[in-house]
Every structure is written in structure tokens, then in C-alpha cells.
Amino acid sequence: MSLSKSLLFPRLRTGYFVVRAIQTTPSVSSGHHIEHWWGHEKAAGREIVGHGVSGEPTYQDRLDYWYPAIRFRLDDDVSKPLRVKEKNDWKNLTPEEKKILYRYSFKQTLAEFEAPNGYWKLIASVVFFVLSLGTFYAVFLNHFVYPALPPTFDNDYKEAAVERMLTLEKGQFLGPAKYYDYENNRLISLRNYAFNLVLGLLVLSTIKLN
Incomplete structure (x- = not known):
């Protein structure tokens, strides 16, 4: 059996899907995550700075509630000195240092959040695909399934x-x-x-x- 088949067939078992449905960890390790929402799996080590929209330690960019419960990034050697410096007068911070502090707390600015991202194209394609699929299904039923109309x-x-x-x-x-x-x-x-x-x-x- 080839390597691809040996990896595929064990996943086709019913028990595998049941177990995967109740698991919270990703099945494959990857660096890709949801763009505007980070759940508990990425909250570890991040500073909790507020209540958030739901009281859970999650990060989420929302237009109606622009105050996530945790910071966007973990503190490292770059941000830790700035955390100490920001406790004093902010006039001593340079514009670049303020931008760094912002990027560690938030993923994007409000202008970046409201900028068009082309996601409407995906939504439109899905809508038209569903409509076309329903149309072809109705045509198929009328021609091959339903009886002919009476005179x-x-x-x-x-x-x-x-x-x-x-x-x-x-x-x-x-x-x-x-x-x-x-x-x-x-x-x-x-x-x-x-x-x-x-x-x-x-x-x-x-x-x-x-």
C-alpha cells in the first residue's frame, strides 16, 4: 500500500470522524489560523488586558467592540523594554515605539479593518454556485423525474x-x-x-x- 493510501484509509473510519468532532486541537500542525479570531489555543502566555466581548480570553477584531480581552502578540525581547517604558511619560516614546506597542496589542488598525479585502467575491461565487445548482436540479426533476403536465x-x-x-x-x-x-x-x-x-x-x- 502506498503512503497516501495508508494515510487515507485510517481516516475513513467512522470512529475517526467522531473523535475528531469532539477534539479541540488541529488535526495537522499548521501556522494558519483564522484571521480575525484567536481562541483559547493561542491565548496562552498573552496578557489579559480586559473583559472582552464575552469574558473569554480570546482575541477578536470586531467593529462593534474594539477591545479584545488579550493582546495580539506575545511579549518578547522587543516589546518587554517598551512595556516598562510605556509606564512612564508617553512623550518619551518615539512614534516608531508607539507603533510597535500598538502592533503587539492589535492585529490591525481601524482603517485596515474597514479596507475592502475582496471577500465579497467568494460570497458571490458561492451564492451563484448554489443558485445554479438549484436551477439545474429543478430542470433535472422537471425533465426526468416529475410526470408530464396534464393537457x-x-x-x-x-x-x-x-x-x-x-x-x-x-x-x-x-x-x-x-x-x-x-x-x-x-x-x-x-x-x-x-x-x-x-x-x-x-x-x-x-x-x-x-
């Missing part, structure tokens, strides 16, 4: 049904016959129907007044 959905049948209603309901005040001109064999537009209705009401009111 009552054909246009010829609908036209015949309308003609039957016009014939049987001739002279009625309500229904399709009200909007059909039997003398000219055509439908009456709503504008003409409204005009004729208003004109008829005016004539009736004039007759009653006389």
Missing part, C-alpha cells in the same frame, strides 16, 4: 376554456363576460371599460335628475 396546462385548452366561459356567462355582470365585446368579438380594455362605466353612471344620474 389542461396547454394554451389551446386554456383558450377553449375561456371561450366556453364567455359563451355560458354571456350577459352576466360579473366574470370574464363583463370585459368582452360580443359585437366586435374582442376584449374590452380596462380603460375603455372604466370610461364606459363612468359614462353610463353619468347618463343614469342625468335621467334620474330629469
